[in-house]
Amino acid sequence: MSLGFETKYIWHNGELVPWNDAKVHVMTNGLHYGTGAFEGIRAYWNGSQLYVFRLRDHIARFMNSLKIYGYGIDYTPEELRKAVVETLRANELRTDVYIRPIAFKGYGPIGLDVRKLRTEVFIVAMPYGRYFEKEGISVIVSSWRRIDKRALPVTAKATGHYANSVLAKLEALTRGYDDAILLNDEGHVCEGTGENIMMVKSGVVYTPPISDGILDGITRRTIMELSKEIGVDIREQSIERSQLYTADELFFVGTAAEVTPILRVDDRQIGDGKVGPTAKMIKEHYQKIARGEVKEHLDWLEPVW
Numbered sequence: 001m002s003l004g005f006e007t008k009y010i011w012h013n014g015e016l017v018p019w020n021d022a023k024v025h026v027m028t029n030g031l032h033y034g035t036g037a038f039e040g041i042r043a044y045w046n047g048s049q050l051y052v053f054r055l056r057d058h059i060a061r062f063m064n065s066l067k068i069y070g071y072g073i074d075y076t077p078e079e080l081r082k083a084v085v086e087t088l089r090a091n092e093l094r095t096d097v098y099i100r101p102i103a104f105k106g107y108g109p110i111g112l113d114v115r116k117l118r119t120e121v122f123i124v125a126m127p128y129g130r131y132f133e134k135e136g137i138s139v140i141v142s143s144w145r146r147i148d149k150r151a152l153p154v155t156a157k158a159t160g161h162y163a164n165s166v167l168a169k170l171e172a173l174t175r176g177y178d179d180a181i182l183l184n185d186e187g188h189v190c191e192g193t194g195e196n197i198m199m200v201k202s203g204v205v206y207t208p209p210i211s212d213g214i215l216d217g218i219t220r221r222t223i224m225e226l227s228k229e230i231g232v233d234i235r236e237q238s239i240e241r242s243q244l245y246t247a248d249e250l251f252f253v254g255t256a257a258e259v260t261p262i263l264r265v266d267d268r269q270i271g272d273g274k275v276g277p278t279a280k281m282i283k284e285h286y287q288k289i290a291r292g293e294v295k296e297h298l299d300w301l302e303p304v305w
């Protein structure tokens, strides 16, 4: 089968296998029970070098996700970082790329005892452009709440958690919107279906704290650091739903979404309905860093070639 995004090789348990051979059996535990974890990483091509963005941090979060669930893995962070670079090289990628490391409980009998099951590890890399086609998007506040941290460890980027995101995303898309914002059980703004959120009000950028049950996004962390460097006041603070409607600017931040302005929420125009100056400035700076144009941040980049 070919849908146009395929590359030559996928890394599977230490070996590069042809794309079409990277398969699992229907009795794979992770398929039934969501027993897995994954990462989404980008690599940026600047015309002469391919840089993997914050690879070390993504692999660290991957290991933590598995640790939180108590799933063992046969590889060290160092081995996984090398495997990512090896996969990019084997596929001769010289363009913008999305990388998907995924680990899940493998072949086994029906049931929830995963202790004896192997943790399968795959790394897929493919050319990738924009996540949202549009410059600015229209979103709803989902009728679904974000999974509560008392029910699932939301700091883990676990496969099973994404059933919640898919529900909210489908709700938004079927109603004609681009994405959804989820609130937590207390009614505070949490995050998007696959992105963290930032709000600008009177010159200050606000983003919900980790304690509100969000994923500890690497893009969010990056933007908190770079905002300080470019003189933008950024604060972690809970946000109420009604504050979204009167924000000067709103934007999603995430590996896939990068920095994506939100121009409408629940059919209300945000600010003047156009991409705002803060989002624009942060987006431009983020892009420069990712492509290796800011020498102070070369330590965030892993060169491939």
Ligand SMILES: Cc1ncc(COP(=O)(O)O)c(C=O)c1O
Pocket (backbone or CB within 6 Å): 040, 165, 191, 192, 193, 194, 195, 196, 214, 215, 216, 217, 218, 219, 220, 253, 254, 255, 256
């Ligand atoms: C639910 C959720 N929140 C936030 C993010 C943003 O995280 P990151 O910036 O590490 O990609 C993601 C994407 O991984 C996500 O799936």
